[in-house]
Amino acid sequence: MTRTLMATAAALMLSAAPAFAHFQLAYTPEVNLDRPGDVPMKFFFWHPMENGHAMDMGAPDDLSVYFKGERIDLTDRLSPVTFQAAHNTAQGYEATIPVKRNGDYIVAFTPAPYYEESEDIYIQQITKSLLNKGGIPTGWNEPVGLPTEIVPLNKPTNVIAGSTFSGVLLSDGQPVAGAEIEIEYMAAPPDMATNRPTAPTAGPLPGGAIVAITDANGVFTFGVPKAGFWGFAALGSGPVTEHDGKEVSQDAVLWVRAFEMK
Secondary structure (H helix, E strand, O other): OOOOHHHHHHHHHHHOOOOOOOOOOOOOOOEEEOOOEEEEEOOOOOOOOOOOEOOOOOOOOOEEEEEEEEEOOOOHOOEEEEEEOOOOEEEEEEEEEOOOEEEEEEEEEEOOEEEEEOEEEEEEEEEEEEEEOOOOOOOOOOOOOEEEEEEEOOOOOOOEEEEEEEEEEEEOOOOOOOOOEEEEEEOOOOOOOOOOEEOOOOOOOOOOOOOOOOOOOEEEEOOOOOOOEEEEEOOOOOOOOOOOEEEEEEEEEEEEEEEOOO
């Protein structure tokens, strides 16, 4: 049974409400930039579609940005910050991402494994988010060599609401067929100044998590119905399966930004 199914079954035993996914955020509100500078980014572990519970994060393993094939280690820029979620507070992190030249900046964040007591497993969501300066494409569709990652097949910083988004799931650089991709909408994006959710613009759908399955080439496609930030998480797609003597679900997460066409 997958981690999602186990979590859903446990939740149904306790409540009639459907269960929704843990999602690692790597968030900044403006992903298309027209000037150089240090871009603030927040890293929270949360249930974003239901504006729900947030989880305490340990010291992250890595924060890197990839620009034109070059990796820049930004781990020392991370600082702890308290996230005031709708129902609880939790420790997250923040950092600034240096953006200078035109092109794509692939932000890759590797959190410490999180122990999920209700399932007696660890979760580690290796998360990518992209920034672009100047509208110039320089590699948004290239893998960066993470243990597991989702490589976008549509430019992820300006998806059109009402169109489709596709990605290919990789583990150790190889496509993963038949993998479950959980999909969530960031219903209440965090306020960058207060570290609190803003007013929700959507609510969770009935029936639990939104799910797509990768095809024989590791590709999935999702019709994006609404502007905003959409997250895609491949559960247990990574090569690491154990941490501190317990099972670890090493997940690949990708965030994309959709816009209404005017």
